[in-house]
Amino acid sequence: MANPENKNFFAKIGEKCKALWESFLALFKKKEAQEVAAETQSGEVFVGKELTAKEKFLRFLKAEQGWLFVTPALILLAVFTFYPIVNAFIRAFQENYNPLSPTKYTGIGFENFVRVLKGDTGTGGATFLQCLVNTTIFTFVSVPLSTLLALLISVALNSIKALQKAYQTILFLPYLTNSLAMGAVFATFFTIVGTKNSTDTVGLVNIALGWFGIEPIDWMKGGKGFVWTIGQIRIPWTKYVVVIVYEIWSGLPFKILILFSALQSVNKQYYDAAKIDGASKSKTLWKITTPLIMPMISYLLITGIMGGMKQYTSIVGLFGEQMGIDYDMGTMVGYIYRYISNGQMGYAFAGSLLLFVIIMIFTVINLQASKKKVTY
Amino acid sequence: MEEVKQPNIVQEAPHFDVEKERKRQKVGKILKNVFVYTFLTFCAILAFLPFYWMIISSLKTEAEYRQPKLTLFPETIMWKNYEVVLTQASTSGASFAQLLVNTLLVGGVSTILGVVITILTAYALARMNFHGKNLLFTIMLGTMMIPGEMYTLTNYITATQLNWRDTYTILIVPFLVSVYYTYLLRNNFMQIPNSLYQSAKVDGLSDMGYLVKVMVPLTAPTLISITLLKFIGSWNSYIWPQLINNQRWQMITNWVTKGFNDNKGLLGPASSEPLTTLKMAAVCMVSLPLFILFIFCRKYIMRGVSKSGTKG
Incomplete structure (x- = not known):
């Protein structure tokens, strides 16, 4: 059964949220419109009155919006490309590296390279x-x-x-x-x-x-x-x-x-x-x-x-x-x-x-x- | 000054028989054409021969395949080879249906997500200004110089530690971002005039709106090419699934590396000897979808390949 009071409450919250969102959007749009206007007006730099902290923050968000677009790619690249490349350079110099053993490796040096080039890896085949x-x-x-x-x-x-x-x-x-x-x-x-x-x-x-x-x-x-x-x-x-x-x-x-x-x-x-x-x-x-x-x-x-x-x-x-x-x-x-x-x-x-x-x-x-x- | 002797053109002219020369040129042209077409036909036959061979071999009986006399068309058409291959798991243990489902799922999801991420990244790199953009772009291009095997190794360890082995996730996630396609699309985005961006802004379109409503439709051909090549890449992926997953979770290509035998005796006396005709039937089934795709999307695939130059 629907509770009219509850319904009212949620509607109020909804309205509040909506109002907040709209004011936020309006601020954003205004900022944008101003900037575009500034850009299009014969290259003149838009000089407004002193910016409030909120506006500064919004402007910063706007300027660095690009990061938002690259974030998914960046996270994936960081985990599956950048980190592995760095890791490869480190691990190649660790002797007897084994990710499952508690000590992970026994020493640092060129042992791996020497063994690979000499063909002395303890495994048969080419x-x-x-x-x-x-x-x-x-x-x-x-x-x-x-x-x-x-x-x-x-x-x-x-x-x-x-x-x-x-x-x-x-x-x-x-x-x-x-x-x-x-x-x-x-x-x-x-x-x-x-x-x-x-x-x-x-x-x-x-x-x-x-x-x-x-x-x-x-x-x-x-x-x-x-x-x-x-x-x-x-x-x-x-x-x-x-x-x-x-x-x-x-x-x-x-x-x-x-x-x-x-x-x-x-x-x-x-x-x-x-x-x-x-x-x-x-x-x-x-x-x-x-x-x-x-x-x-x-x-x-x-x-x-x-x-x-x-x-x-x-x-x-x-x-x-x-x-x-x-x-x-x-x-x-x-x-x-x-x-x-x-x-x-x-x-x-x-x-x-x-x-x-x-x-x-x-x-x-x-x-x-x-x-x-x-x-x- | 020494006198330079000029060849006497004028004197030779009266001896020049126009009719004869024209005929000579015509014969030369015909000869050239015969030579060129013969050469091209020969090459085309060689290019197509393996496909023809694969199809006819898959339809022969094993006895016919093994006879010393070469037959260019199967004497009896053995559709049953396909039946055997389909109903029976290869020696790897996974069935065709299972691997096909894996491939379509993984290929579909990774293509869609991959293209979305590529669009977002390429747009940011092409149109938006933010601090560190050039550094990021340089680093991304730099990774293209490094052989993929270097990351495969660590990804193998990462996957093991995350307990992601034998899942679809591990087949999808590491390959979502393709630096090369991002680069390709970014260049394409850059070609779209900036004035379009300005006017869209004046019309009150946000960056996201501009991207979806203007940029994407304008670069649709490149996007289609990328989508197709990404999917073909998934279809052909072999190394990573082989390394990271067990047979149940591998892809369609992993299926054809194994032998196929008739151990249930559907074609004759049961034996575990690997049969070439069955393997060719499997090879046909893996190759055919790519052909169908090619027939319908020839233009986009060829354009994409000539631009990107990577296989999948």
């Missing part, structure tokens, strides 16, 4: 150096090759009129894929099914090579005779080929997209001038088109190398979660995740710091190199 070599070779073979190929494709794409959109769309398709799913598909291209049974398939690539009279190779196994050894580093080159082919295929769409749009924005007058001067097609490509879109090419090389140094999922897609046999196809990121999973966080932190330094070095080299050439 060492950090092996992972570094793997990652570097994958990247420095696949990125330039796919950029060059992308350049040729985009030039071809740019020179046609009919079906241009259709070709562009088909060539872009590989971008939208899940690298784990497509890695699994590429693995089937190279896999010989079954064990030495002559009735089993040798995989699409071996079938294609068979047309040229090449004996089937067990690409995914990389057994004896298919491994180069340099000191401690093993290079099973057949597996490298698989990774590089996949990386080129998956890297092309983005590069084509970027280079094609760069080509379309090149001023047509350059080509007309070249034509009048009697420059050949290939000369036009290498002496005019390429230098003009050099900024985009160097951008692609930089981002490609930075992305390549961080690759991980494509290898898992191709070779499974063990990254080959006992992580022999491991990448640097794979190395870090392996040590998170087995709880040796100190090595993971040290590895991540090394990865950071390596990426920084490549970025600086790239920027220096591209500074010289990119002057257009």
